[in-house]
Amino acid sequence: MSPFERARCRAGAHPLAVDAVIAAGALVCMVVSSFAAPHGTHGVAWGIRTPEPLSLLLMTLAAAALVFRRRAPKTVLALTGAASVVECVTGDPRAPVAMAAVIALFTVAATTDRRTTLRAGLLTMTVLTTAAMVAGPLPWYAQENLAIFAWTGIGATAGDAVRSRKAVVQAIRERAERAERTREEEARRRVAEERLRIARDLHDVVAHHIALVNVQAGVAAHVMDKRPDQAKEALAHVREASRSALNELRATVGLLRQSGDPEAPTEPAPGLHLLEELADTFRNAGLQVEVARADQGTTPPAAVDLAAYRIIQEALTNVQKHAGPDAKAEVSVVRVGPHIEVTVLDNGSGEDTAPEAGGGHGLLGMRERVTALRGTLTTGPRYGGGFRVHAILPVKTDTDDRTGGRTSGRTKDRSAALGDSV
Numbered sequence: 091m092s093p094f095e096r097a098r099c100r101a102g103a104h105p106l107a108v109d110a111v112i113a114a115g116a117l118v119c120m121v122v123s124s125f126a127a128p129h130g131t132h133g134v135a136w137g138i139r140t141p142e143p144l145s146l147l148l149m150t151l152a153a154a155a156l157v158f159r160r161r162a163p164k165t166v167l168a169l170t171g172a173a174s175v176v177e178c179v180t181g182d183p184r185a186p187v188a189m190a191a192v193i194a195l196f197t198v199a200a201t202t203d204r205r206t207t208l209r210a211g212l213l214t215m216t217v218l219t220t221a222a223m224v225a226g227p228l229p230w231y232a233q234e235n236l237a238i239f240a241w242t243g244i245g246a247t248a249g250d251a252v253r254s255r256k257a258v259v260q261a262i263r264e265r266a267e268r269a270e271r272t273r274e275e276e277a278r279r280r281v282a283e284e285r286l287r288i289a290r291d292l293h294d295v296v297a298h299h300i301a302l303v304n305v306q307a308g309v310a311a312h313v314m315d316k317r318p319d320q321a322k323e324a325l326a327h328v329r330e331a332s333r334s335a336l337n338e339l340r341a342t343v344g345l346l347r348q349s350g351d352p353e354a355p356t357e358p359a360p361g362l363h364l365l366e367e368l369a370d371t372f373r374n375a376g377l378q379v380e381v382a383r384a385d386q387g388t389t390p391p392a393a394v395d396l397a398a399y400r401i402i403q404e405a406l407t408n409v410q411k412h413a414g415p416d417a418k419a420e421v422s423v424v425r426v427g428p429h430i431e432v433t434v435l436d437n438g439s440g441e442d443t444a445p446e447a448g449g450g451h452g453l454l455g456m457r458e459r460v461t462a463l464r465g466t467l468t469t470g471p472r473y474g475g476g477f478r479v480h481a482i483l484p485v486k487t488d489t490d491d492r493t494g495g496r497t498s499g500r501t502k503d504r505s506a507a508l509g510d511s512v
């Protein structure tokens with residue numbers, strides 16, 4: 091901190107002492123000025139005069155009143171104005187008592203509003219100037235009378251300018267503080283959303299692949315002794331599922347990296363173009379899956395494409411886990427007007443045919459994805475047994491309309507997927 095700033099801080103901590111110093115300075119200036127007198131016939135020449143005792147008393151009283159100018163600015167203005175009027179009427183030669191009134195008027199303008207400043211300035215200017223011109227010892231057109239008019243106007247204008255500057259600085263400071271609070275709240279909100287979405291994606295990835303690994307590992311353990319070839323094939327599926335899980339986990343955890351970290355994942359996000367591969371992973375695990383599509387020529391936005399894939403993935407995972415060993419699943423993707431309808435049906439006959447009864451987060455994650463895209467999701471048991479998941483997703487989202495369509499390119503597809511996850 092510089093010496094000037096340090097002195098300013100100390101002055102702000104002791105305003106009464108500062109006002110006392112200002113009052114003493116004003117008294118010295120008024121007393122010194124009262125001993126000087128311009129005179130001469132050929133131009134201005136300065137001489138020495140002796141002020142009257144009443145003038146010295148009025149200067150002292152006016153300066154003493156300035157000590158309390160911040161506590162009672164209007165009262166101090168009235169006292170100094172009255173002392174100035176008395177001096178204008180009785181002083182001969184005149185002493186500069188009006189200097190205290192100008193300082194008091196500056197304080198009123200700096201500490202009140204503009205309307206009060208206008209009223210106080212006009213009243214002070216009118217009273218002092220009229221008293222000096224009408225009742226003073228000098229002619230009405232004397233320069234001293236015009237000086238009173240000018241100095242009172244300058245005091246009011248300067249005080250109003252100081253008040254306006256303080257108001258602007260305060261408004262800027264409040265706006266900066268409000269922006270800082272808003273930025274912190276927005277950051278906390280985004281962090282909460284990121285945690286929720288990352289947790290949702292991790293659940294989708296882990297639940298799907300770990301369920302497949304569990305099933306294939308059970309098959310391998312069951313046929314290891316009698317049919318080693320089938321056990322070897324099951325273990326190969328376990329390895330493939332675990333590799334896929336690791337890749338997707340690596341991509342999801344990569345969202346937590348700093349922006350400057352190298353080797354950010356750039357592979358395309360999963361979507362409906364990988365639906366057959368997804369179905370094959372469940373078929374290899376022993377689940378009968380039939381896929382029917384009637385959405386040829388439809389290019390959904392990246393967020394919708396990813397949501398549809400994740401909904402089918404989670405629904406088939408629930409079928410694998412809850413529908414029983416002989417269950418069969420049917421997947422359909424149909425374009426209906428401006429929407430894509432995704433349906434997953436199963437004829438499960440297991441004891442746990444309602445996935446939501448287990449208290450998991452799969453259906454909750456589906457609903458959050460669909461709600462975020464302003465779609466609808468319907469889930470529930472089927473008549474006669476089994477479970478039904480039906481999602482209606484818009485072909486165009488609000489984000490896609492604003493950006494002008496789906497982003498192309500492998501890197502941009504991955505960025506859209508990351509945006510859905512974060």
